[in-house]
Amino acid sequence: MAKLILNRVISSIPLLFVVSIVTFVLEAIVPGNAARSIAGTSLPPAQYEALRVKLGLNLPLWKQYELWIERLLHGSLGTSLFTNQPVVTELNSRLPVTLVLVAGVFVVCTTIGVLLGTLSSIHEGRLGKALDALSMVGLSLPNFWVALVFISIFAISLKVLPATGYTYFTQSPMEWLKGIILPIAALALAPITIIAKQTRDAMLDALGGTYIRSLRACGISERSIIWKHALKNAAIPVVTIIGVVMIVTLSATVFIEAAFVLPGLGSLAVQATEQHDLPVIEGIALYFTLITVAVNLLVDVAYGWLNPKVRVS
């Protein structure tokens, strides 16, 4: 198991390099460059040149990259062009909000998705059709639009939940909970249906297994057959799709944090884009990649736990 995790960590190193190189290459092929983007065209040439030197843009690209990596190894991602704060400080203050959203979506969509999928594998008829219809709706409504509809209904009309903003848990646990319900609901809608459909397919597959018939022949209760034996055997494709869905959710936080005005990494990314703050965006890209790697790692650990063959070998 430890070997499995180590393998995954080592194999994710190239990914981190790719992420950093991609942003650098994009910079290289850009017509003009970051300094020009920040400064606009109105800046006098002398000041423009000074800005270039300050940003290290006069150096060759590989040298810039080397410097960036060197700083990275010292735990620095540079400073924000806009606030002059260290990027790491800014990102770390934003990270918890995004993680709360992602973790919340994980809990909600896994519980409801697996439950719905399993139930509809047993009662294929009506529940199956309902699930199909729900998933069509869930997959076609853009989540940022769903967010606005939720705000319109629950915050503006019913006035039961806050429309925007974020209360930290330490300030008021109750307000914190109220504040994350709508964002998580808007983010979880599509994942729930994706996970439910995958669970249903995998369960139908597992329930057709020879061992299910033998378990029934031994008199094992139907409840244990469905919720223990079939579900564990169906789990691997479900875990795979949960991993994929969580990575998609991470990207979706960009829109949802903007819609609900939440101080997370996603809204910072939008703000940085508006301000042409490339170091911040690069930092966020790195953080997002690290979260992706962590999700994949958890998926691998789950594989090992679910499939004895992986663990034994």
Next chain:
Amino acid sequence: MIGIENLGDVISVHDAESVRQGFIKRVWHKPLGMISVTYLVVVIVACALASLIAPYNPLTQDLASFQQGPSLAHLLGTDSLGRDVLSRLLFGGQATLIGVAEASLTASVIGITLGLIAGYFGGWFDRLVGRIVDLIMSLPTIIILLSVIIIFNQSMLSAMVTYGFLGSMAVLRVVRGGTLAAREEQFVAAAKVSGLSNRQIIVRHIVPRVAGPIIVQISIFSSSALVVQAGLSFLGLGIAPPAPSWGGLIEEAQQVLLGDPWLLVPSGLIVALTVLALGLFGDAVRDTTHERWSSGGGFSRKLSLKHTSQASEHSTDNSEMPIGAVLSVRDLSIARGSGRVSVDVVSGINFDLFPGEKVGVVGESGCGKTLTMLAIMGLLPKGLFVTSGTLRIRGKNYSLSDPKSLAGLRGTEVGMIFQQPVPSLDPAFRVGHQLDEVIRQHFGISRRQAREKTLELLGRVSLDAEVIYKKYPSELSGGMAQRVAIARALAGNPSVLIADEPTTALDVSIQAEVLQLIRNLVESTTMSVILVTHDWGVIADMCDRALVLYAGQIVEVAEISELWNHARHPYSFELLKANPHFAERGKPLPTIDGRVPEPGQRPVGCYYSPRCKVSSEDCDLGAIPMVSFGHDSNQMARCIHSERLASSVGES
């Protein structure tokens, strides 16, 4: 006789041309396909012709009539500056759909080209592409798009092309997979032999084969591109206001959420409906593709269902169930299919099993041996159901057509072991855990007590209990797994053990051991056994009586010695003769000509008559009843010529 070159051509015509034509038509003939295509065409044309058909200029403000709901003058109302929403949707669609087209085109060109090359040629290029795809698919897409927007100064074109590039990886995967599969098909091999160039093969044979999945994948990608395009505009990073776009309209709706929630409806619905239409279009194409490559299966199924249920001769000898029997089955019939188009598979099964008795069940494959046993367990697979039948176990009656009522008997009254030992164990749990669970289910005892019982059981089936307890099924050999399965079937102390060809899947050297084990286990108890087998040797060794099944009916019941000496049914007689144990040295093994008739194609009279050596016209007149022989014998056979057979197999 066609030469192989011609063969290639024949197949190519079949595959590329005749199959392709009508594909579009078939998508169109699906209701959802038609609706989605119509919707998409209408939206695209309407947006393209916006300057002709839009009722207003999308930028013209009319502050006198702002934030209005739908009216005749403004079909979809007006926004906060009094601009006509419908006109803004139509014009906004241009920018949005062009963005989607840019992304989809990029994704298609890169994905299809690289996918075809990687899938068709394989090798190092394929491996390299595979690595790159994995890497790129792990990139944080939206953040990359945001940096592109910074660097290219708010250029939607560059953002959508980048998105197309990132999305091309998913297309590439699908194309590569499809190409890889198509490359292995016979017609591609034939085309290669016939000397077509790689380019020709790819264009003429591979592309038509993977076209369906490509269209599906691109429609999925287009819908995601639409959401991303709208999302970027929603964030204010795409098309700059006041120029309209669908995402921008949602953003404008957000600004006036308090005063004018109506604005959310048209802007959101147009995006949602278009995404939905793209998704449904993809589904329709996928369904059509599936039909196209699997039409053969559907045909044969229809063929066998065409013949409806034959008037099933539900057995005449529905005699009293003997009081001493541990298990009695009466009038068991099984059908396949559903409702009106069902076909009898097994009909009119009657038999009794007495305490400690071992009964063998024989017959060729497809005669209904296993189905009969599964019906007794209430475990018939989907599509098969019991139409009639009563089971009596230790004096209590159960309806076999109500499988749920049989659940309580499984494991405690009747245990069963199956042909495939390893697959019949749950791969995800340790052996010990699975046995513990069965024991706890039946006896409701603590984990520790269950563990002790499990170890004892594993010992009884001659396994190294402590070691096997901790193993996963995948770590067991077939013989070990079958011992575990036997232990598990015995865990609830059933009074009847059904063994369905328990040794067929095992090595010959192991078969004897497992049979010996079953015999030892049975001899030390009063448990009765039903042994389904092909092997007369096993029957002779282990059983007291035999049931001979043919085409879903019992054709003979007899003590083993009676059957050996006086088989009363020609089928039993021929089956015995075909047994290797009786074969004469140097002579070919006798076989029975012909095949077991399929359910639904069975003759009116005796089912065996077409293959029978002694049949006469009388045999085909009507159903043949079971006939008893003599007072001191329990032998019965379903034959009107049984007296002509009354000689032993050995003498013939």
